[in-house]
Amino acid sequence: MLDRKYILENATAVKQNCTNRNVQVDVDRLVELETARHAILQQVQELNTQSNVESKKIGQAKDEAERDALKIKARVLRERKDAAQSEHDRLEEEIKEIQLAVPNMAHPDCPVGVDDKSNLELGRGKHHPREFDFAPLDHLELGEKHDWIDFEGGSRTTGNGFYFLKGELVLLDLALQQYAVSELSKRGFTPTITPDLAQDSILEGIGFMPRGPETQIYSIENMNLSLIGTAEITLGGLYSGKTLADSELPIKLCGISHCYRTEAGAAGRASRGLYRVHQFTKIEMFAFTLPEQSPAMHEELRQIECDLFDAIGVPYRVVDTATGDLGGPAYRKFDLEAWMPGRGESGEWGEVTSTSNCTDYQSRRLNIRYKIKDKKGTQFVHTLNGTAFALSRALISILENHQNADGSVSVPECLRPIMGREVMGR
């Protein structure tokens, strides 16, 4: 959510930004309504003041007659105030609805474009895509060969898009989690296991739509709870409504959670195997910072993502996400796309991580503030998030890149001490 005053004062820029992001919002209408609301608010306050003044006189009235006269006067004022108030509230509601739909502003360096075709490649990782001297299998074939992934069983017990992980692949999954958590701990992130459900108001604060026809979120019937699509939701919600001391910032959290996504409307898209599933585990980074800290923090998150994928020996490229592909909350977003030899005809890049600087967009919705000691007033913190490992996709990238001619898979060096083996599936 953008500051309302900011929208009014920068209406042209806000409108241009909506266009760049391919978002339809009636900014003019918002400006018009807000101006009207302001005028009415003045009236409300004026009437309220008068009414308060009259009410106070009643307590000091010397007799019943005076009392009754004052009561009538006060009642009339109160009624006029209530009328103005309800008009004000009606406007407020409509304004809020529009305001919530306005996306965050975009970083000036963001490539402008309506979709991911305009994304800009910024660089590549340490490792390059392999030349195989045998016909590589995709992760599904590998998974089937070793009985590591059971989609059929997942489908039978739960539904299409669910799966069982089995055997050594579970060890690999856990090793990745442990490696990421331990690396992040070293870098000052507090490991955090979050609830897998959150209140709808928190989902909305982070920028998700928990209900409705286009929702990506599973919600619980008869409750205002939904399954989280990412730990970003719960980690961001952790300090909702709080005012933090500037001295405690930045706060860096490493969230471990399951992620649930309906993937509504995703049918038919290239999504074989583990690439697009309804449930996966994710190690997520999240940071609350002072505004001036957020660009450096964003860089830090991006660097960590690169370090992690370099460490597991997976080739990737870094992409600067175009305006139309940013979503609502992000001010700037970098994605890591890993090389997946089993995708497409002869391998494709597939998104494995994403890190966003959401500036004060989420904190304003969630009301997360900071206070500078000895300084009056409070400000909104900046929030950032980044993927350490989305396990499903990280597993794809390891299986497909590290497979051997005999169908076994070499364990990335950094995971060997954790897994206690150098090769799996042999």
Next chain:
RNA sequence: GGAAGAGUGGCUGAGUGGUCGAAAGCGCCUGAUUGCUAAUUAGGUGAACGGGUCAAACUGUUCCGCAGGUUCGAAUCCUGUCUCUUCCGCCA
């Protein structure tokens, strides 16, 4: 899940339907004082939104878990709801 109790400012904790944004204490800040990392003492000390100002000063509204209701007026009365504590039950 059942029963009882409680939710007030950074914390502890008063509060009779009107003079309560709210006593008192602690903490914190400022000043005074005493030759000494402290004591004593005076004063000050919440937030959001708006008006005002170059900036202040100043000023209006709202806020006593949350949402409604009664009333001219609610921290105070009523209803609902959430959270916490204790006891009981159940359970990994």
